[in-house]
Amino acid sequence: MSDYRLVAKDYKEAPTVISVGDELIGSDELCIIAGPCAVESESQIYEIAKQISEAGIKFLRGGAYKPRTSPYAFQGLKLDGLKLLKEVSKEFGLKVVTEVLDTSLLEEVYPYADVLQVGSRNMKNYQFLKELGKVDKPVLLKRGMSATIDEWLLAAEYIMLGGNENIILCERGIRTFDDSVRNTFDVTAIPLVKELSHLPIIADPSQGTGKRSLVKPMSLASIAAGADGLMLEVHHHPEEALSDGFQSIYIHQLKELLPQIKKQAALMNRTVNLKHQAPQIV
Amino acid sequence: MSDYRLVAKDYKEAPTVISVGDELIGSDELCIIAGPCAVESESQIYEIAKQISEAGIKFLRGGAYKPRTSPYAFQGLKLDGLKLLKEVSKEFGLKVVTEVLDTSLLEEVYPYADVLQVGSRNMKNYQFLKELGKVDKPVLLKRGMSATIDEWLLAAEYIMLGGNENIILCERGIRTFDDSVRNTFDVTAIPLVKELSHLPIIADPSQGTGKRSLVKPMSLASIAAGADGLMLEVHHHPEEALSDGFQSIYIHQLKELLPQIKKQAALMNRTVNLKHQAPQIV
Amino acid sequence: MSDYRLVAKDYKEAPTVISVGDELIGSDELCIIAGPCAVESESQIYEIAKQISEAGIKFLRGGAYKPRTSPYAFQGLKLDGLKLLKEVSKEFGLKVVTEVLDTSLLEEVYPYADVLQVGSRNMKNYQFLKELGKVDKPVLLKRGMSATIDEWLLAAEYIMLGGNENIILCERGIRTFDDSVRNTFDVTAIPLVKELSHLPIIADPSQGTGKRSLVKPMSLASIAAGADGLMLEVHHHPEEALSDGFQSIYIHQLKELLPQIKKQAALMNRTVNLKHQAPQIV
Amino acid sequence: MSDYRLVAKDYKEAPTVISVGDELIGSDELCIIAGPCAVESESQIYEIAKQISEAGIKFLRGGAYKPRTSPYAFQGLKLDGLKLLKEVSKEFGLKVVTEVLDTSLLEEVYPYADVLQVGSRNMKNYQFLKELGKVDKPVLLKRGMSATIDEWLLAAEYIMLGGNENIILCERGIRTFDDSVRNTFDVTAIPLVKELSHLPIIADPSQGTGKRSLVKPMSLASIAAGADGLMLEVHHHPEEALSDGFQSIYIHQLKELLPQIKKQAALMNRTVNLKHQAPQIV
Secondary structure (H helix, E strand, O other): OOOOOOOEOOOOOOOOOEEEOOEEEOOOEEEEEEEOOEOOOHHHHHHHHHHHHHHOOOEEEOEOOOOOOOOOOOOOOOHHHHHHHHHHHHHHOOEEEEEOOOHHHHHHHHHHOOEEEEOHHHOOOHHHHHHHOOOOOOEEEEOOOOOOHHHHHHHHHHHHHOOOOOEEEEEOOEOOOOOOOOOEOOOOHHHHHHHHEOOOEEEOHHHHHOOHHHHHHHHHHHHHOOOOEEEEEEEOOHHHOOOOHHHOEEHHHHHHHHHHHHHHHHHOOOEEOOOOOOHHHO | OOOOOOOEOOOOOOOOOEEEOOEEEOOOEEEEEEEOOEOOOHHHHHHHHHHHHHOOOOEEEOEOOOOOOOOOOOOOOOHHHHHHHHHHHHHHOOEEEEEOOOHHHHHHHHHHOOEEEEOHHHOOOHHHHHHHOOOOOOEEEEOOOOOOHHHHHHHHHHHHHOOOOOEEEEEOOEOOOOOOOOOEOOOOHHHHHHHHEOOOEEEOHHHHHOOHHHHHHHHHHHHHOOOOEEEEEEEOOHHHOOOOHHHOEEHHHHHHHHHHHHHHHHHOOOEEOOOOOOHHHO | OOOOOOOEOOOOOOOOOEEEOOEEEOOOEEEEEEEOOEOOOHHHHHHHHHHHHHHOOOEEEOEOOOOOOOOOOOOOOOHHHHHHHHHHHHHHOOEEEEEOOOHHHHHHHHHHOOEEEEOHHHOOOHHHHHHHOOOOOOEEEEOOOOOOHHHHHHHHHHHHHOOOOOEEEEEOOEOOOOOOOOOEOOOOHHHHHHHHEOOOEEEOHHHHHOOHHHHHHHHHHHHHOOOOEEEEEEEOOHHHOOOOHHHOEEHHHHHHHHHHHHHHHHHOOOEEOOOOOOHHHO | OOOOOOOEOOOOOOOOOEEEOOEEEOOOEEEEEEEOOEOOOHHHHHHHHHHHHHHOOOEEEOEOOOOOOOOOOOOOOOHHHHHHHHHHHHHHOOEEEEEOOOHHHHHHHHHHOOEEEEOHHHOOOHHHHHHHOOOOOOEEEEOOOOOOHHHHHHHHHHHHHOOOOOEEEEEOOEOOOOOOOOOEOOOOHHHHHHHHEOOOEEEOHHHHHOOHHHHHHHHHHHHHOOOOEEEEEEEOOHHHOOOOHHHOEEHHHHHHHHHHHHHHHHHOOOEEOOOOOOHHHO
């Protein structure tokens, strides 16, 4: 019925495990990607990177180019933001996950990113997906806000057909009639994708719910549903963030959440890929 | 901003715990409601009630009056179904949760039910909700398939304003563009309702996902998100069920799931309200 | 594929024309139903009935029982409202279209209504639809706000299977992600229903758009799409209306709109069923 | 409240009229853009261009680069398709409207197009919109399938802020729960956009409904609602089309539709911009 082939479980039974340098995504170890919505300044990204690194995080997220609904909203620090990401990632030994907006920016972003993120708004930019198929770095493919599971897997198929098998899917909420929260976070997509595809899938409960207080329960729910990891928006001063502060958790909340994530992972017979299994916080 | 008052956390901070005879819903003990979509025959409901009872279940679900999209589909055994529910519930010591379609059937269903279920299609039948406010039995209020959280809580407000404070909310999936599964199961509604209201909320992953294989992961996810219990469609021969067989789990699957539910509950510092903590199945 | 039979064009090729006393709905003459959202007082309904009657309107709408999202909102004048509707309809020779909330109110509303309206929230109250199948008055069946065309026609099938063939469908907008206006008015449903069914279909651009300024263009668009009539919310003082004033047009706007409706109808080779073809306003 | 400025009616009261060579879009004359979904072969585009030209059409649509959900579906003839469009447009004196998929293809498509089309899937590709702001050709901006009116106008704002004021909006249906037809064609968006913005807006009932038989009624409804023109998928052999044949009308249907469009336009005090006011077909 559906037209995807290479990404299907029929094509390859074993789960795909993706190498990001010496780190793995899709293995029994859950990956936790954390950081601010956007890189805002040197001090901001330095402080956040330092603190999440101390908490054990190995993957740093942060947007340098931001797709914003309004042209008058903060658009990101662009190349300067990319350079800052590179600097702090070196300083603290972090892998960088950052968004590429389209084909025209791929060359610029490439050297600064360990994982190239495709945002929700670009999931159906097929010309761009074809280009990503030729790239030798992993792609984190967010679900389009109005994409069916089938369309999402076909978007991954575009990339894989081009030759790049290193695709991480990321559920981030869909657009529905319900305006109680920012998006309707489709947790069910996680076990459903696991049935249909061999690709790893992680969850973004920050974007998925759009509300700080919901990040903790929905992180645990995502892991209970089978997610291979989480992407979390974290900020040292969310109330001053230039974008999406209301859905970013405080760093102390991240520190409190990690031990709970470990316990939830243990229930699923999995571990969490953190820098140090800091015994004092368990 | 919103217009609900009595159901709000502002009105009453402590969680509402509801008594169903000598059983509680909304306490630290999770309630598990299980049974077929519809009562189909004496042997069917007897067999299912017997087996789920042996598995430890204390609450039996089963529709006697079924709201069906097509008038040509099986409409339920009606009064005969209610009588069968009563019989087997006595035989096996189960509490009966069954749907009342509207005001005109309230008197008929009342003596046979321990919990009166309001289905998704009737959540906005305000005349009916007013009547339920006068009833001295607990109401299980399913979320309308296109109801916002605000509308859902206002529906509960109708009942509570009438004088009936014994309301259990039940998330069962909403209607969205995504046709990958039957409904989009809004797990986030669980912690969100917990923030806004003192009423207990349970989850129906059978209806919520519409797919047997997804019931297990989404049961665990619901509890991880903070649900006070689960409603599960269970059938001894789901492939022969007269309605919704594809989303009903087998009895052996229920038996396998219960120990996992217990572990997930334990992680949330909760227990599960089962007849016997049957050590052999843990 | 679909399960409706009696309402299908396959079952009966010729369009169904419904008699409301000596008036017809579904013929080449478009019907225009106008009036306030709710009956609010004797003077209000008298004034509106008088003025719309002078404008040529033959069908008066007005809710006596109002389904409201909040229990604290105005719920309608109930029996008093019904009596007022009857009075003014006699005085001005108008047919009354008014909502019945559910089975329990059917007996009460029956004597006061010429057309029994089923609201959007009750389209899937199948117990109620079965009761309406036994009634000898026409039913105006509004589309559920999250009902597919198939579900809508199956709701009509419930009524027709009970023996009542006098069903008028009414498109009133569906619930989608788009919050630009109150509902997404599905004009395409009109020609689609015309392809599938022999039942007449009218359009409610007041509820469909939720915005006064959009009522005129969407009235014309509905007729251009093939609608058999319109339901329009009209108020003499919309800014003081107890419900939905923002989507009610002023009486002078109705008077300006009618000649345009006539011209649009003429383009479709149809006329408009008005009391007098008042030459001065054309 | 909203953040758009340059596209707002507040900024510029008079409707924007756009020149495409010596043709205007947004004036009192409606523009009709017709042609196949995709350019498929020399003979196909030649035949269609010839016949629609004879019918009076001045704007030819046709995709050379096609955004397809599946990578295994026909992706368009690409540069060869663009060349064919140019050839037939010269031969028959037609303006070419064709889609540009993203920034990387802008330079290639530019010389072959009179109007650059942005597809629904790319409406939120802000990097691309910024590039289009620097271009000296008109842009036809289709509404994103899950875009609110506000987001759509902000997308236009991106282009206008870059310096390109020649933007034509095109309603093409949104994604909702309703699967009765391909999309939910939001006709109400037309008068709503007219209230909010000075930009011209046309309607695409082919994509909007996804069903050939609905193109005629929804074309008339769109004009009745105030559209400044139509985009119609037309094919000489729709049953053999490589994409979207089921929603393409036959050429003889276009010829029958044009006189009705003229009459509908006349009712709105508008005319239709056609090559010759071919008296024999009126």
